[in-house]
Amino acid sequence: MPLPERTYITDALRTETVGGVLLLLFAVAALIWANTSPHSYESVLDYTIGPSSPLHLHLSLEAWANDGLLAIFFFVAGIELKREFVAGELRTPSAAVLPVIAAVCGVALPAVIYAVANSGSGGHPNGWAIPTATDIAFALGVLAVVGSHLPSALRAFLLTLAVVDDLIAILIIAVFYSTGIKFWALGLSFAGLLLFWFLHRRGVHGWYLYVPLAFVVWALMHESGVHATVAGVAMGLILRCHKVGDEKQSPGEHIEHLVRPISAGFAVPVFALFAAGVTISGSALAEVFTQAAPIGIVLGLLIGKTTGIFGGTWLAARFTRAELNPQLTWADLFAVSVLAGIGFTVSLLISELAFPEDAALADRAKAAVLVGSLLCALLATSLLKLRNRHYQQLVSEENADVDGDGIPDVYQQDDPAWRGGAGNRPGPSARQPPGRPPGHPAP
Structure with a gap:
């Protein structure tokens, strides 16, 4: 493919809208495939590939998607988290406290x-972590599509909340869903991470060094019994995300720029293709709203995330010195709290980890994740459209220039001649914009 076309495609894949649309398309494709040809779908999931090595990497395609492709997604998430700590909302405690509290309450x-x-x-208590996650790709994609006039602070709040949410999800996976720990493999994996840090700290360059090393670290983490995605986020956190000297980009920003199209355009959509294929029928949908585990997931996403995020933020602003960004209102925050209930990628992954011995229950949990996420997406889209219309109207009012003098009318409402009606308003040469001293005509 010629370079201009490749550049156009990779730039498109870096946008939140395109990534979210691809994720949705592959999820829909998985549902169609699983419900029209379930046997072929299952056979593809169970197809094994990989070397028969001491590290047991002869895995099914489903396992490669869960453990391998999502490690790329979490690698990018790790870089985003590191960048938030050194240059974003998490850099200063005063700015970070509200989204961090929101994320914690939105998990709890x-x-x-x-x-x-x-x-x-x-009941099935082992699935408690399924409704705790927020999907960055979907949530930011919806916000990008419907929020053309929303304050930029709303996106910053959601991004910070989702990044902290991902960090908590990674810790939950590592602590609660890792079994049969092999300490020799875990120790070697940490040694590989230390080597990764040392080479990076020394300024050693070359993908031919880091890519094989990253694969070895991932394989050892996978063999250790700790979920392999932890290796991805650990390597992302190691990268330096601040500029030194005359650098135009930090190494973390540069690598994220290169890897994000792979994550958004391949890794996450293919994971959705292998994870979202659940059989949908009248009885299956009825089970979502009648059985304990699925209904707990739906309620957790729709009510738990919304109430936890909004309520936690309000309580923090009410009883501490933390303050909501002056660009935002509580109506904005409520809309984005509902949006954060879209728990797709990580929730599907935890559904697999929570019920490894019960495929039917895992499928019901996935169906509940899809239903809960869809409800949150539809409700949040309606609320965000209302808020977007509100801000669009404000912009129109601020830019209105009925008399066509080149000065927005909102800046002239204190002018008695302007208030007297269009026929009595002075011409452009006779009026002064607000705050301009007499004798200094408008340019």
Whole structure:
């Protein structure tokens, strides 16, 4: 493919809208495939590939998607998190406190709701973490599509919240869903990470060094029993994300620029293709709203995330010195709280990890994730459109120039001649813009 076309495609894949649309398309394709030809879909998932090595890398395509492709996604998430710590909202405690509290409450309350829903004899408490995650790609994609006039501070709040949410999800996966730890493999994986850090700190360059090393670190982490995506986020956090000297980009920014199209255009959509294929029928949908585990997931995403994020932020602003960004209103925050209930990628992954021995239950959990995420997406889109229309109207009012003098009318409402009606308003040469001293005509 010629260079201009390649550049255009990779630039498009870096945008939040395109990444979100691709993820949605592949998820829909998975649903269609799984419901029209379930046997072929299952056979593709179970097809094994990879070397028969001591590290047990002869894996099914489903396992490669869960453990391998998502490691790329978490690598990019790790870089984003590091960048937030050194140059973003998490750099200063005063700016970080509200989105961090929102993220923590947005993880805790869905887990509590799920646990309550599954506290009875027919419940499945091991899935408590499924509704705790926010999908960055989907959430930012929806915001980018419907939020043309929304304040930029709203995106910054959502991005910071989602990045912290991802960090908590990684910790949950590492602590609660890692079994049979092999410490020799885990120790060698940490040694590889230390070598990765040392080479990077010394300024050693060359993808031919880092890519094989990254694969070895990932393979050892996978063999250790700790979920392999932890290796991805660890390597992302190691990268330097601040500029030194006359650098135009930090190494972290440069590598994220290169890897993001791979993550958004291949890794995450293919994971969705292998993870979102659940059988949808009348009875399956009925189970989503009648069985403890699925209904706990739906309620956790729709009510738990919204209430946790919005309520946690309000309580922090009410009882601490933390303040909501002056560009935002509580109506904006409520809309983005609903949007954060879209828990797609990581929630699907945790559904697999929570019920490894019960494929039917894992499928019901995935169906609940899809239903809950869809409900949150539809409701959030409606709320964000209302807020977008509100801000669009404000912009129109601020830019209105009824008399065509080149000065927005909002700046002239204190002028008695202007208030007297269009026929009595002075011409452009006779009027002064607000705050301009007499004798200094408008340019």
